[in-house]
Amino acid sequence: MSVQTTDYVASEIRSPASFVASRVFIYGALACWGFICLFPIYWTITTSFKTAVDVTQGHLIPFVDFQPDWKGWRSLGLSPDSIFQTSTVRDEFLKRFMNSVITSVGASSLAIIIGSLAAYGLTRYRYHFAWFKNEDISFFFLSQLILPPVVLALPFLVLYREVGLLDTRIGLILLYTLMVLPIVIWIMRDQFNSIPVELEEAALVDGLSIWGAFFRIVMPIALPGMVAAFILAMVLCWNEYFFAALLTSTDAKTIPVMVASQTGSQGINWWSMAALATAAIAPLAVIGIALERYLIMGMTAGAVK
Amino acid sequence: MGWALMALVTLGLLATIVLQILYKTEVDTIGFETWRPVVYAYVLWGVAIGIGQVLTRGEDGQRALFLLPALLFTIAMVIFPTLFGFYIALTDWNLSSFSGRRFNGLDNFWQMLADPYYRNALINMVLYVLAVLVEYVVAFGLALLLNAQIRARKFFRVVFLMPLMLSPVAVSWMIGKSLMEYRFGPAATLARHLGWEDPAFFSNPITARISIMLLDAWTFIPFMMIMLLAGLQAMSREVLEAARVDGATAWQTFWQVTFPLMLPVSVTAVILRIIFKLKLADIIITVTSGGPGGATDSVSSFIYREYRDRSNVGYGTMLAMAYLVIIVVFVTWLLKFASRFVRNVN
Numbered sequence: 001m002s003v004q005t006t007d008y009v010a011s012e013i014r015s016p017a018s019f020v021a022s023r024v025f026i027y028g029a030l031a032c033w034g035f036i037c038l039f040p041i042y043w044t045i046t047t048s049f050k051t052a053v054d055v056t057q058g059h060l061i062p063f064v065d066f067q068p069d070w071k072g073w074r075s076l077g078l079s080p081d082s083i084f085q086t087s088t089v090r091d092e093f094l095k096r097f098m099n100s101v102i103t104s105v106g107a108s109s110l111a112i113i114i115g116s117l118a119a120y121g122l123t124r125y126r127y128h129f130a131w132f133k134n135e136d137i138s139f140f141f142l143s144q145l146i147l148p149p150v151v152l153a154l155p156f157l158v159l160y161r162e163v164g165l166l167d168t169r170i171g172l173i174l175l176y177t178l179m180v181l182p183i184v185i186w187i188m189r190d191q192f193n194s195i196p197v198e199l200e201e202a203a204l205v206d207g208l209s210i211w212g213a214f215f216r217i218v219m220p221i222a223l224p225g226m227v228a229a230f231i232l233a234m235v236l237c238w239n240e241y242f243f244a245a246l247l248t249s250t251d252a253k254t255i256p257v258m259v260a261s262q263t264g265s266q267g268i269n270w271w272s273m274a275a276l277a278t279a280a281i282a283p284l285a286v287i288g289i290a291l292e293r294y295l296i297m298g299m300t301a302g303a304v305k
Numbered sequence: 306m307g308w309a310l311m312a313l314v315t316l317g318l319l320a321t322i323v324l325q326i327l328y329k330t331e332v333d334t335i336g337f338e339t340w341r342p343v344v345y346a347y348v349l350w351g352v353a354i355g356i357g358q359v360l361t362r363g364e365d366g367q368r369a370l371f372l373l374p375a376l377l378f379t380i381a382m383v384i385f386p387t388l389f390g391f392y393i394a395l396t397d398w399n400l401s402s403f404s405g406r407r408f409n410g411l412d413n414f415w416q417m418l419a420d421p422y423y424r425n426a427l428i429n430m431v432l433y434v435l436a437v438l439v440e441y442v443v444a445f446g447l448a449l450l451l452n453a454q455i456r457a458r459k460f461f462r463v464v465f466l467m468p469l470m471l472s473p474v475a476v477s478w479m480i481g482k483s484l485m486e487y488r489f490g491p492a493a494t495l496a497r498h499l500g501w502e503d504p505a506f507f508s509n510p511i512t513a514r515i516s517i518m519l520l521d522a523w524t525f526i527p528f529m530m531i532m533l534l535a536g537l538q539a540m541s542r543e544v545l546e547a548a549r550v551d552g553a554t555a556w557q558t559f560w561q562v563t564f565p566l567m568l569p570v571s572v573t574a575v576i577l578r579i580i581f582k583l584k585l586a587d588i589i590i591t592v593t594s595g596g597p598g599g600a601t602d603s604v605s606s607f608i609y610r611e612y613r614d615r616s617n618v619g620y621g622t623m624l625a626m627a628y629l630v631i632i633v634v635f636v637t638w639l640l641k642f643a644s645r646f647v648r649n650v651n
Binding site for chain 2 (some may be wrong): 026027029030034038040055057058113120121125127147148150151153154157158162163178185210214238239242246256259260270273274276280288289292296299
């Protein structure tokens with residue numbers, strides 16, 4: 001054991017100089033990319049506190065370059081001095097925000113429910129629907145992933161108009177569910193495959209029904225996977241733009257559509273745009289930092305065997 | 306009992322559909338204003354079929370119940386609209402005009418073949434997909450960095466993951482329209498300092514394409530990075546150890562050991578990324594609207610504008626359906642090619 005350790009250290013540190021050089025390179029590269037990742041976010045947040053002059057002169061650092069101002073947030077009705085006054089912009093913003101919350105939570109929940117059930121069935125039982133076997137059904141679900149939104153968008157536009165679902169949150173929820181379902185099934189299949197079948201067999205012997213075993217035994221174990229799938233689905237739904245832009249107009253418009261439609265004819269209000277963009281990305285930034293573990297779990301499901 | 310129920314609801318569903326078709330074609334006068342009752346009838350039918358399965362087939366029925374909701378949902382949401390889409394593609398249908406739809410056979414198809422903008426969008430898609438290879442190299446490098454013996458690994462992982470979480474529309478708006486603003490954007494200022502005298506990111510077709518690629522790469526590099534990192538962490542330490550004991554340099558270890566072992570994960574990551582890339586639209590719609598002169602158009606953004614500007618559902622759908630066929634052929638080929646490639650190398 002001790003021999004191995006010395007061997008390892010000896011090869012790791014060939015010479016102090018090259019060790020230091022590699023450290024410098026690694027941390028330099030990390031810092032560089034960290035800067036690339038964070039600077040746009042920093043720019044968005046600081047711009048929301050700038051006045052017109054600060055934007056056009058390219059000031060960067062608050063309190064040094066420029067004096068922060070609530071201008072951007074005031075135009076949204078969300079600054080300290082305007083928060084208690086009535087503001088049509090704020091009402092509009094809150095409405096869009098709630099639309100985004102409802103559609104993404106609704107779609108993710110629906111996808112988790114029907115997706116987990118299907119994934120469980122596919123990993124545990126053999127099905128024959130006409131000439132379709134399990135592999136074909138799995139492939140059918142996963143193949144939805146390659147379907148580009150643009151293919152469904154126009155037929156759905158027409159169909160939704162006919163069934164009265166155009167510009168409704170239900171309509172968006174149904175489409176988003178469809179969009180994230182393959183991903184949910186992919187993640188959950190991986191989860192259920194990692195749970196030993198013996199657990200359910202024991203439960204069935206103890207007199208639980210198939211569904212009882214699923215809810216009482218399997219679900220609690222698969223819960224982390226479900227959380228992971230849910231969060232990934234949330235992210236995708238929250239950021240979705242294409243369907244929302246085509247299928248909603250006044251009632252069900254979501255945050256990304258509102259952001260994109262701000263480019264008015266009378267020039268661009270950088271500060272209010274930045275405030276709006278900050279508000280649009282903040283919820284997911286928080287989720288990303290707090291639940292990063294689950295996100296990574298979801299994204300790497302089935303990637304490494 | 307169960308069979309009777311299933312037969313009854315099936316009849317009910319068919320009756321509703323037939324009645325509604327007759328009403329809409331003005332053969333009879335009883336019917337509904339919109340098609341929504343047909344949707345309710347379908348949901349009701351699905352529920353009843355589920356109950357019927359349990360009643361008639363017992364335990365097997367209970368098992369089928371796991372799969373039925375997702376299956377019925379997906380069939381209703383994909384198969385029917387796609388078939389309907391193929392029909393719309395063969396019509397001349399302008400939603401903003403009152404004349405309604407008119408069947409015009411393959412006219413849209415011939416128009417598509419002669420459309421230089423569509424061809425241009427397809428060529429752009431090829432370029433955008435090729436950019437995935439560069440993204441892959443960067444992502445692999447970042448994954449190696451994160452896998453090295455470093456402090457604050459978790460911090461860097463969260464930071465590197467950040468771009469993937471944030472709304473592409475909001476961020477691309479902020480980056481594309483203000484950070485890369487010609488007059489005062491910091492990126493433009495930096496480019497001037499570096500000696501590019503005229504840093505117009507979006508006015509020249511080539512720089513505009515590259516800018517869009519960069520914006521999209523910024524969002525999606527973390528996705529590949531995380532998958533590759535998982536692959537690196539799953540690799541057995543002994544193999545690397547053995548290579549080191551044999552006196553291989555870091556460079557040799559990478560090309561002889563790490564890279565071949567990572568090939569399956571790499572292929573999965575790249576294929577998934579290409580699939581996402583083929584859907585690219587929102588960044589282009591927000592930042593350039595396809596400009597200058599359609600130079601940055603992806604197929605999706607082109608069809609989006611085609612609909613937005615001209616409300617031409619028939620032609621837009623034909624373009625989308627043609628794209629679907631191209632994608633299916635391409636991805637099928639890609640999967641075949643990838644599996645053969647992985648098998649040959651290993």
